[in-house]
Amino acid sequence: MNNFKIKQLFDYDTWTYTYLLWNKSSKNCIIIDPVLEQVDRDINLINKLKLNLLYVFETHVHADHITGASSLKKITNAKICYGSKTGVNGADILFEDGHQINLDNDNITVIHTPGHTGGCVSYYIKGSIFTGDTLFIEGTGRTDFQEGSSSDIYDSIKNKIFLYPDNTIVYPCHNYSGFLNSTIGHERKFNPNVGDEIKKNIFLENEKKKNRPYPKKFDIAVPANLKCGKV
Amino acid sequence: MNNFKIKQLFDYDTWTYTYLLWNKSSKNCIIIDPVLEQVDRDINLINKLKLNLLYVFETHVHADHITGASSLKKITNAKICYGSKTGVNGADILFEDGHQINLDNDNITVIHTPGHTGGCVSYYIKGSIFTGDTLFIEGTGRTDFQEGSSSDIYDSIKNKIFLYPDNTIVYPCHNYSGFLNSTIGHERKFNPNVGDEIKKNIFLENEKKKNRPYPKKFDIAVPANLKCGKV
Numbered sequence: 001m002n003n004f005k006i007k008q009l010f011d012y013d014t015w016t017y018t019y020l021l022w023n024k025s026s027k028n029c030i031i032i033d034p035v036l037e038q039v040d041r042d043i044n045l046i047n048k049l050k051l052n053l054l055y056v057f058e059t060h061v062h063a064d065h066i067t068g069a070s071s072l073k074k075i076t077n078a079k080i081c082y083g084s085k086t087g088v089n090g091a092d093i094l095f096e097d098g099h100q101i102n103l104d105n106d107n108i109t110v111i112h113t114p115g116h117t118g119g120c121v122s123y124y125i126k127g128s129i130f131t132g133d134t135l136f137i138e139g140t141g142r143t144d145f146q147e148g149s150s151s152d153i154y155d156s157i158k159n160k161i162f163l164y165p166d167n168t169i170v171y172p173c174h175n176y177s178g179f180l181n182s183t184i185g186h187e188r189k190f191n192p193n194v195g196d197e198i199k200k201n202i203f204l205e206n207e208k209k210k211n212r213p214y215p216k217k218f219d220i221a222v223p224a225n226l227k228c229g230k231v
Numbered sequence: 232m233n234n235f236k237i238k239q240l241f242d243y244d245t246w247t248y249t250y251l252l253w254n255k256s257s258k259n260c261i262i263i264d265p266v267l268e269q270v271d272r273d274i275n276l277i278n279k280l281k282l283n284l285l286y287v288f289e290t291h292v293h294a295d296h297i298t299g300a301s302s303l304k305k306i307t308n309a310k311i312c313y314g315s316k317t318g319v320n321g322a323d324i325l326f327e328d329g330h331q332i333n334l335d336n337d338n339i340t341v342i343h344t345p346g347h348t349g350g351c352v353s354y355y356i357k358g359s360i361f362t363g364d365t366l367f368i369e370g371t372g373r374t375d376f377q378e379g380s381s382s383d384i385y386d387s388i389k390n391k392i393f394l395y396p397d398n399t400i401v402y403p404c405h406n407y408s409g410f411l412n413s414t415i416g417h418e419r420k421f422n423p424n425v426g427d428e429i430k431k432n433i434f435l436e437n438e439k440k441k442n443r444p445y446p447k448k449f450d451i452a453v454p455a456n457l458k459c460g461k462v
Contacts, residue, residue: 010409012246018409041408048421177272178241178249180411190279 004106004126008171008180009042011035014065014217015174018042019130022051023104030055030103031078032123032130033173034068036229042068043075053078055093055101059132059173060120061086063146063215063222067229080228083112086119090228095121111160115153116141122161128169129184135161136172137182140193142212146222150207157194162187235337235357239402239411240273242266245296245448246405249273250361253282254335261334262309263288263354263361264404265299267460273299274306284309286324286332290363290404291351292317294377294446294453298460311459314343317350321459326352342391346384347372353392359400360415366392367403368413371424373443377453381438388425393418 007020014035020042022029029051034042046053053076056069060083069080070090079092081101086094095101097112108125116133120141123130133141135157143150166185188196193203215221224231238251245266251273253260260282265273277284284307287300291314300311301321310323312332317325326332328343339356347364351372354361364372366388374381397416419427424434446452455462 008411010241010411012243012407012409015243038409048417176243178243178269180239180241186279 004103006128006171007045009038009045011038011065013037015176016062016065017171017173017175017180019171020045020051021103021125022049023106026104027051028054028104030057030108031072032057033059033062033132034072036066036068036071036231039068039071039075042072046076054103056080057123057130058082058086058088058225058228059122059130059134060117061088061146061222061225062133062173063218063225064174065217066221066224066231070227070229070231073228082228083110083119083121085112085114086117088119088226088228090230097121113153113156113160114147115143115149115151115156116146118147118149118152120156122156124164124168127167128171129161129164130171130173131161132173135170135187135191135194137170137175137177137179138187138191140191142210143207144210144212145215145218150204151200154194154200154203158200162194235334237359237402238276240269240276242269242296244268246407247293247296248402248404248406248411250402251276251282252334252356253280254337257335258282259285259335261286261288261339262303264290264293264363265303267297267299267302267462270299270302270306273303277307285334287311288354288361289313289317289319289456289459290353290361290365291348292319292377292453292456293364293404294449294456295405296448297452297455297462300459301461304459313459314341314350314352316343316345317348319350319457319459321461328352344384344387344391345378346374346380346382346387347377349378349380349383351387353387355395355399358398359402360392360395361402361404362392363404366401366418366422366425368401368406368408368410369418369422371422373441374438375441375443376446376449381435382431385425385431385434389431393425 084094095110315325326341
């Protein structure tokens with residue numbers, strides 16, 4: 001019997017996806033990339049499902065919203081987890097590349113996937129990969145701040161994320177076109193930035209040409225998230 | 232092998248969920264409740280997946296957005312399908328309550344679920360039910376226009392939709408809190424309007440007290456949708 005459940009949640013203001021992962025039998029659960037303004041909704045759902053929140057996993061130090069991590073920890077005593085290269089203060093666990101962590105019988109692998117930020121990680125569990133702002137649905141995260149590196153994001157996706165099978169479900173941190181998830185196979189075929197046919201020099205040249213606006217919540221979100229969203 | 236696939240899509244402007252259903256082997260597919268402004272996106276996706284769009288299913292005559300049905304038909308020759316009580320002009324198939332239609336080996340049941348509008352239908356296929364604006368996630372559709380009836384929506388949900396097993400996945404036409412889907416079991420337990428503990432007289436009294444704003448696109452959307460979205 002498949003006891004492992006995933007619920008995708010959405011924040012309409014910042015277009016952020018949050019994920020609740022749990023084991024139906026033990027009720028142990030993990031939340032990935034919660035949003036501060038949605039903490040009440042998330043706690044309400046956790047309570048309704050009678051879940052026991054063990055961990056808050058962050059994919060990176062977000063620049064577009066403040067994490068709900070610290071607020072969730074206050075209420076549930078969950079442990080806050082970040083990649084070790086994020087430079088955050090106040091996390092309970094700092095994941096190294098390749099770190100393994102269990103949700104009951106199911107194994108989660110932490111993959112250091114720098115490029116959008118220096119400390120970005122992705123999480124793989126049971127046929128699904130949570131790619132944060134590294135790999136988007138037919139897109140890739142911007143690389144122009146927070147130790148961003150076009151070279152690194154290309155390598156992270158091509159040499160780490162794309163090693164997973166084609167039918168692996170890709171759950172990103174955002175989408176702006178109304179898509180909820182993708183697969184590795186779809187991204188290898190159709191991703192205009194990093195699909196199989198796109199060589200690294202082309203990607204790097206295209207990234208250089210991009211002129212992206214300053215993220216509107218940057219000056220508030222980044223300092224707060226470097227303290228795990230303590231507000 | 233499970234060849235039946237569902238992809239949920241979202242329109243950010245009107246908070247509408249559209250669903251693409253297909254058989255992975257035959258590539259035959261159905262779209263439920265497409266949005267006019269997203270037709271390019273949807274066609275692009277259909278082409279990428281090499282799908283053969285057979286039918287456009289509508290759950291009802293929408294008041295908040297114009298359907299993409301006629302535009303999709305023009306491009307793909309798909310048949311436009313509505314419930315027979317909708318009063319639309321130009322549909323190819325008008326479903327009666329209990330109508331059965333196949334997507335290859337999988338059977339779809341059309342359920343007449345009046346209440347939000349007189350002609351609303353829900354669609355059940357393989358453990359999933361597409362409830363339109365009849366049953367929402369922890370909510371119900373408004374009943375104050377288009378032959379809406381509080382008595383009918385209560386009966387439709389309690390006596391038709393809630394007959395499906397608790398683990399049936401509920402896919403609604405909208406959500407305004409960042410939830411994507413639910414289950415019959417969750418709604419029976421937690422729906423504040425029509426959960427198991429809510430008697431009909433209480434629901435009817437509560438509906439009377441609701442003072443909802445006039446839908447902003449009503450005067451454009453309803454006439455267009457009564458012609459299957461011909462614009």
